[in-house]
Amino acid sequence: MNANIRNRLLIILVLVVASVWALWPRTVTVRERDPKTGVFKDTTRTRVPLKRGLDLQGGMYLALEVDDTKGVVQNKSEAIDRALKVVRNRIDEFGVSEPVVQKVGADRIVVELPGIDDRARAEALVQNSAFLQFQITDKTQALEKALGRLDAAVKQSGGATLATAKTDTGRSASPLNLFSAADSGKAKKDSTGNDTSTAVATGGPFSKLIQPGQMPGQYLVAKNDVPTVQSYLDRKEVQAALPPGKAVHWGSEDLSAGNASYATLYVVDARPIITGEYLTDAKPGSDPTEGNLVSFTLNNEGGRRFRTETGKHIGDYMAIVLDDRVMGAPPVIQSAIGTRGQITMRGADLQKTQDLALVLRAGALPVPLKVVESRTIGSSLGSDSIRDGMHAGIAGVALVILIMIFYYRFSGTLAVAALLLYLLFTLALLAGLEATVTLPGLAGLVLSIGIALDANVLIFERIREEMVHGKTVRASIDEGFKHAMSAIIDSNVTTVLTALVLFEVGTGPVKGFAVTLMAGIAASMVSSIFVVRTFFLLWLNRTRGAQTLSI
């Protein structure tokens, strides 16, 4: 075997290994909704890393714009930025995995929620305007006192059914385990006596998932347990058992300790010290001594209230709550604040500073939104589509293989072998580009098989002609590949040009078509030309320059 063939085989081997690696099933954590209870939970699944579009896995697509029927909105682009913050915040509460929330153009927000086809919930996303409030975090350990009641409420309302076995064992082994004896002893001392079960509340279904955080009223929940805790908090019985006069909110930021990552849960005074309607503006800034900070302004009435309230709460932590979610870490109140206040960011970067200013502005100037486009696809319809697409693909490939082998015999078999590599390469390319496979994308894949074979047909026909002209087999093959090249390149360029235009213009599904078509063309240049040529060279080498070729 000469060096040329060896190098070619080596390249093919590397490509195959890389492709298989790109497509190797991976274990990912997906958050899915339990079809019976409707509660989201994390499960690990092993699957091929190809992203399916909403039309294949089911889900919802929404396009939102500023609703200017409810009053003129100045500077729509800036308003959309504020709305984006609010929408993103609310989407986080949906708990779907891999949601897409992005600004498109100057005045539109696009939301994609895989696995959700509940239009009513989506409407709630946009119909309520953003609600911002400043709430003081609880410093009376109200949650600790209520833990016993909460555990009982969980047991009473169906028990800890949703906690997965895996996370349970993980928890009990954790050295950080919650309310230690000392803690519960303190809780006992504080307890009013009406609730004697408080002291023993350490191993209950609710209390074991929660541990105290770094400031009063802050609690930590391991990331894996978040869906379970949320499902408990959603239960009526549990809500009734929560400490009166307090509200429970998730935080927007996670904390990490060692390898573990924790979500934050806050218990705050239900009564806000001030709400967004009194805010007039907020700006990010920086100060030579304090570092990054956000300065905000309140109107006169707000300033009066705020001065009184902050005066009562010096030294307390003030949670900034947007739509029931605590944004960032609550700052401590250092002195009474009037109409102008500052939040120093304690070393946080500029991004976080700008984010907080945006949150405050979003609360100060809510943006009315409306849905300008919505699509929902049920997941059963998606799996039907995948099945149809697979059937069509298999039937198409089978027909094509028959035609090629019937007409070109041995050479056709080589082309078919290359076609299998082609499919592998194309799918690997799609996985590598993190492209989304959509229903039209499946059509593009099936269609591109025809295009891949066109190159082989052009080459084979050319080889035949050269052989008819009396050239040797080796020379015919060389000439055939050489002369077919210009036609192959021409035809691929025109297809890529149209695919590019489609990519620019199309929405999700059609974009998927364009991407698969382009990936297919790239893969076919390798498989139909390089791989088939290598097969021929290998064959010539084995047969020591055959006199006849079955083509």
Next chain:
Amino acid sequence: MLRILHDTKFDFIGAWKVTTFVTLLFILPGLLWIGVSGYKYSIEFTGGTLMQVRFAKAPNVADVRSTLDQAGIKGAEITQFGTDLDYLVRAQDPRSVAQQTRGAESVATEIQAALTKRFGASAYTVQRTESVGPKVGGELRQKAFYAVLISFLATLAYLAWRFEWRFGVAAVVATAHDILATLAFIKYANLEISLVVVGGILTMIGYSLNDTIIIFDRVRENLRKRQKVTLYDTLNRSVNETLPRSVLTHATVFATLLALAILGGEVLRPFALVMLFGVVTGTFSSIYVAPPLLLWIEKRWPRTASDTGSANRSRTAAPRAPAPRATMSR
């Protein structure tokens, strides 16, 4: 070696009068019909609401219709979709579109409320909804129009760079013919213009141009090799030589498209149909439109020695025979 259509000597070019008549007979009435009654456009383009509903047991269509009428969703179109359990409800008339300026979802919510009230929430499931406000529909219409235009111009630019202008013009006219023929086909087949169909048209443009390019590539090569032969004969020879390739390629693409059209489901069927027709018209135009047109152009604007050089791209130093004079009849 299994050979089909090997070494054929059909006079393709000579048949241009008949084929031109045939294609005009197909295209002109179609365009006229489009001019009179226009196209059906999908929800994406017009705005409106579409809801695909699966009933637990086959409903009475008249009942569904009257239910929606009573709920004030007038002009809703109800069609069976695949099985007798699946139905499409479409509210696409200007009134329901106008209602969606306030929020695209409002009509969908009304339809669902009406169905639940009449049949109960468990009697049906919503498989798919599409609600498009008028503004988004308008934008998409504009985008689709530009898409067809831009891809047409992009291929034009490529041809201008790749071929001498006479070839380019012939190929462009052939492509324009394919677009018109496909537009007529869409009308005859009563397909709805959707984004998927526009995608089909664009893909068809690329595909049909391939065919023309492959034949022209051969023409260019044969012109270089045999300079004494008339262009008429060169064209015929080139079409005949590329015939086995055309048959094989079209057979494979046709097979995959047929599989898509039959098995690929309702959503992909319009795309597959447009592409299937595109394969037919693309083959037709690359044989019967582009080469005769090239011949005609050569007759009107005969090539000079300097033209031949650029057309052939190979600038051999050897003295050339005079450029072939093209004639329409032998």
